[in-house]
Amino acid sequence: MQPLTNRSKAVLQKEMTFAEKLYLPAIINGMIITFKHMFKKAATIQYPEQKREFSPIYRGHHVLKRDDEGAERCTACGLCAVSCPAEAITMQAAERKEGEEKLYREEKYAATYEINMLRCIFCGLCEDACPKEAIFLTDRLVPTEFERNDFVFGKDKLVEKVDDRVDVTKRQTQNVIDFKQNKKYSHNK
Amino acid sequence: MENYYIFKIILVVALFVVSLVVAMYSTFAERKISALMQDRLGPNRAGPFGLLQPLADGIKMFMKEEIIPNVSNKTLFILGPCLAMTTALMAGVLIPWGGKIELWGETFNLQVADLNIGVLYIFGVTSLGVYGIMIGGWASNNKYSLMGAIRASAQMISYEIAMGLAIIALIMSTGTMSLGEIAAQQDAGLANIVYQPLGFLIFLICAFAELNRAPFDMPESESELIGGYHTEYSSMKLGLFLFAEYINMFISSAVIVTFYFGGYNFPFQNEINEALGLSTNMATALGTIVMFGKIFFFIFFFMWIRWTLPRFRYDQLMRLGWKSLIPLAILNILITGVVMWMNGKLN
Ligand code: SF4
Ligand code: SF4
Numbered sequence: 001m002q003p004l005t006n007r008s009k010a011v012l013q014k015e016m017t018f019a020e021k022l023y024l025p026a027i028i029n030g031m032i033i034t035f036k037h038m039f040k041k042a043a044t045i046q047y048p049e050q051k052r053e054f055s056p057i058y059r060g061h062h063v064l065k066r067d068d069e070g071a072e073r074c075t076a077c078g079l080c081a082v083s084c085p086a087e088a089i090t091m092q093a094a095e096r097k098e099g100e101e102k103l104y105r106e107e108k109y110a111a112t113y114e115i116n117m118l119r120c121i122f123c124g125l126c127e128d129a130c131p132k133e134a135i136f137l138t139d140r141l142v143p144t145e146f147e148r149n150d151f152v153f154g155k156d157k158l159v160e161k162v163d164d165r166v167d168v169t170k171r172q173t174q175n176v177i178d179f180k181q182n183k184k185y186s187h188n189k
Numbered sequence: 190m191e192n193y194y195i196f197k198i199i200l201v202v203a204l205f206v207v208s209l210v211v212a213m214y215s216t217f218a219e220r221k222i223s224a225l226m227q228d229r230l231g232p233n234r235a236g237p238f239g240l241l242q243p244l245a246d247g248i249k250m251f252m253k254e255e256i257i258p259n260v261s262n263k264t265l266f267i268l269g270p271c272l273a274m275t276t277a278l279m280a281g282v283l284i285p286w287g288g289k290i291e292l293w294g295e296t297f298n299l300q301v302a303d304l305n306i307g308v309l310y311i312f313g314v315t316s317l318g319v320y321g322i323m324i325g326g327w328a329s330n331n332k333y334s335l336m337g338a339i340r341a342s343a344q345m346i347s348y349e350i351a352m353g354l355a356i357i358a359l360i361m362s363t364g365t366m367s368l369g370e371i372a373a374q375q376d377a378g379l380a381n382i383v384y385q386p387l388g389f390l391i392f393l394i395c396a397f398a399e400l401n402r403a404p405f406d407m408p409e410s411e412s413e414l415i416g417g418y419h420t421e422y423s424s425m426k427l428g429l430f431l432f433a434e435y436i437n438m439f440i441s442s443a444v445i446v447t448f449y450f451g452g453y454n455f456p457f458q459n460e461i462n463e464a465l466g467l468s469t470n471m472a473t474a475l476g477t478i479v480m481f482g483k484i485f486f487f488i489f490f491f492m493w494i495r496w497t498l499p500r501f502r503y504d505q506l507m508r509l510g511w512k513s514l515i516p517l518a519i520l521n522i523l524i525t526g527v528v529m530w531m532n533g534k535l536n
Contacts, residue, residue: 031497034493034496037227037228038225041228042224043228043229044230046233127468162399
């Protein structure tokens with residue numbers, strides 16, 4: 001059989017030599033190794049003060065984007081909820097009234113939009129599914145809570161603030177935009 | 190005479206406090222050392238460098254819910270950890286912690302009791318420690334605890350023999366069973382390790398087994414027995430068990446140092462004391478500090494081994510005890526006897 005790697009070793013059960021049977025040389029070798037490790041640099045990252053470097057496309061806390069005028073992009077089409085393998089997303093749609101054009105970009109919008117962060121597996125499929133470039137996962141961490149219900153994040157926590165935009169340019173590359181606007185794919189029709 | 194009793198009472202209380210503090214910070218040291226050996230940082234949040242961590246652990250232990258299983262034997266269940274703790278604290282009285290000390294115009298030995306059968310007493314008390322484990326494990330009425338208790342007692346019995354035989358050779362060469370005298374004999378001459386290297390090795394291995402520490406921590410092997418004898422214990426009763434282990438470690442380090450490494454003596458001590466012009470008390474204090482240095486080294490050594498070696502299998506443990514250590518210990522006695530006979534020390 002072809003070995004998968006060149007690191008495989010044949011296992012053999014040979015008689016141990018007297019030195020091996022004594023165990024002491026092996027023990028001393030082991031102790032030297034552990035002692036050397038005492039002076040190596042620790043791999044610890046001290047979390048609240050230091051942060052690990054995140055990948056630019058890290059999939060963390062979701063954001064619901066607004067467009068350049070500050071209107072919410074989400075149109076409550078429900079595609080994200082349908083695509084979500086963990087069934088974490090629920091929403092209720094409502095019709096936009098006269099005079100609310102500044103608030104909501106489309107004629108239909110999400111009156112409530114909730115993601116259960118305990119169900120979410122941060123797969124990012126909701127982001128892929130969204131035809132309106134409304135939902136993105138970001139490199140922010142989901143904060144810890146004490147109660148289960150507190151992990152159901154509503155629009156207050158998901159929609160970005162008008163004056164405090166969340167930068168998703170690293171995720172929204174030209175490839176992504178082309179993909180989203182390509183009418184060949186059924187969900188963009 | 191009153192002075193004598195006052196001094197002894199002070200010494201006992203001090204010993205009690207020191208044992209507890211050393212044990213407390215051993216838990217901290219263990220966590221820190223294991224962390225360093227595994228390229229981690231270890232506890233560093235409670236206080237500067239995490240120094241208050243033992244206190245935080247203690248408070249945590251006290252605050253935990255106290256659970257006594259319904260099916261357990263309540264009296265014995267409570268007796269178990271008490272026994273473990275009491276016996277752990279008892280052995281310390283025999284250790285000579287330093288030389289002579291002058292107080293109120295009298296001279297005392299820095300040792301609570303110098304029994305002429307001190308070695309026997311130490312053996313008796315340390316083997317009593319296994320009763321705490323046995324009773325606790327049996328009273329929990331839990332299969333894992335029982336397994337742990339059985340292993341603990343079997344291991345204790347097998348290693349006690351080798352340990353005793355190793356000590357017999359030591360007693361032969363020193364000619365006394367009093368710990369005070371054993372320490373005093375290593376005054377100017379060489380430490381006993383030079384005369385008894387094999388005996389020391391056997392004693393050290395057996396000490397690991399008696400302490401139930403890795404690589405011989407059969408009775409509490411987490412991976413197979415879920416904690417062994419203390420599976421059912423919670424809150425401070427669990428704390429007492431864990432604490433007793435650290436006190437035992439401190440005391441056995443002290444015993445090893447006294448038996449084989451000259452106790453409070455150090456090389457060229459008379460010359461150094463004279464050169465520095467130290468008074469008796471100061472010289473004793475220096476000796477005690479040196480002794481604690483040696484003890485801390487051995488505590489470190491115990492931890493070092495624990496974070497280096499994996500656990501023995503149970504049958505390997507028994508094989509090592511009965512088939513290697515006991516014959517070796519007997520051989521050691523023979524060699525000691527022959528050497529003493531050749532040197533004309535036997536009469
Ligand atoms: S990231 Fe995945 S699991 Fe989480 S809400 Fe989106 S689709 Fe659902
Ligand atoms: S897929 Fe996009 S537009 Fe549709 S409901 Fe989800 S977030 Fe809103």
